[in-house]
Amino acid sequence: MTDDLARGLEAGGRFRCDGCGNVTRFDVVATTRTRRFHHFDLGGDRRVEEEEILEQTIESVTCRWCGRADAVHVESAPAGA
Numbered sequence: 459m460t461d462d463l464a465r466g467l468e469a470g471g472r473f474r475c476d477g478c479g480n481v482t483r484f485d486v487v488a489t490t491r492t493r494r495f496h497h498f499d500l501g502g503d504r505r506v507e508e509e510e511i512l513e514q515t516i517e518s519v520t521c522r523w524c525g526r527a528d529a530v531h532v533e534s535a536p537a538g539a
């Protein structure tokens with residue numbers, strides 16, 4: 459189930475709530491392991507210039523419209539959207 463939900467974050471996939479039909483707004487709780495390139499300048503400013511996701515586990519996807527977390531599934535995004 460959680461593996462399927464991860465596809466909703468990838469290109470070509472999207473979430474749909476069967477409870478209310480929402481396809482645009484969701485709260486996603488995930489555990490993510492990343493590698494980041496942090497660039498620090500001599501003045502102390504810093505920014506992340508690259509980020510690679512090494513591992514990601516989607517814990518829950520909750521519909522922002524009706525609040526259900528048990529009715530969200532992944533479907534193919536419409537072509538060209």
Ligand SMILES: [Zn+2]
Binds near residue numbers: 475476523525
């Ligand atoms: Zn909903």
